[in-house]
Amino acid sequence: MKLKVILVVLFGTLFVGCKKEKTLSEYMVNSWETSYLKIEMPTVNKTDSLSVFEDKFDNNPERLAQSKYNKDGTFSAWFINPKEKNIQKQGESxxxxxxxxxxxxxxxxxxxxxxxxxxxxxxxxxxxxxKSKYDWDNDGEFDDVLIMKTKKITTK
Structure with missing residues (x-):
């Protein structure tokens, strides 16, 4: 009797623990806000100068980047000013x-x-x-590295 109970509990725990994880595609269908951004541009303006832009968005920023990825393969991205009372989307793409x-x-x-x-x-x-490698500084060289962290958000 005790063995049956132990087996039922063991298999029940195993079954519950095998919950299917979302695919990356399913995971991406959501709304996001950039919480960290770093861009390293090693040949900015076709020079040998390194330019680094980094923002942790933790000092009450004036603009935050947000985006929404839809199941149909479309997305939109915009900026908001969190200091405004009625937050409006700005510069939507x-x-x-x-x-x-x-x-x-x-x-x-x-x-x-x-x-x-x-x-x-x-x-x-x-x-x-x-993480991406792209020509973020428009100098014709696809050598700029961007690192971006996001967090899930709720949008209207």
Whole structure:
């Protein structure tokens, strides 16, 4: 009798512990806010000068980047000013996204140009970590490294 109870408890625990984890594609269908950003540009303006931009967004920033990835492969990204009483989306861009294994591919129009960039994505406790190599400084060299951390948010 005790053996049956132990086996039932053991298999019940095993069954509950085998809950299916969301795929990365399912995980990405959500709303996100950038909580850390670092861009290293080793040849800024075609020089041998290194320029590094880094923001932890922890000193009451004037702008926060947010985005929403939809199940149909579309997304939108915008900025908000958290200091405003009625927070409005500013500078909204719309585009397309797709995943291939652990690579996120996004296409959108921003700042007067078409942007097509790939990120290596990994899940984190709060959201996801994205890393890309791209021409972020518009100097013609695809040698700039961007590291971005996000957290899940609720949007209207």
């Amino acid at each position: 719309k585009g397309k996204w797709s995943l291939e294994k652990d690579s996120l591919f996004i296409e959108y129009f921003y700042g007067g140009r078409d942007v097509k960039v790939a990120y290596h994505i990994s899940k984190t406790e709060e959201g996801f970590l994205g």
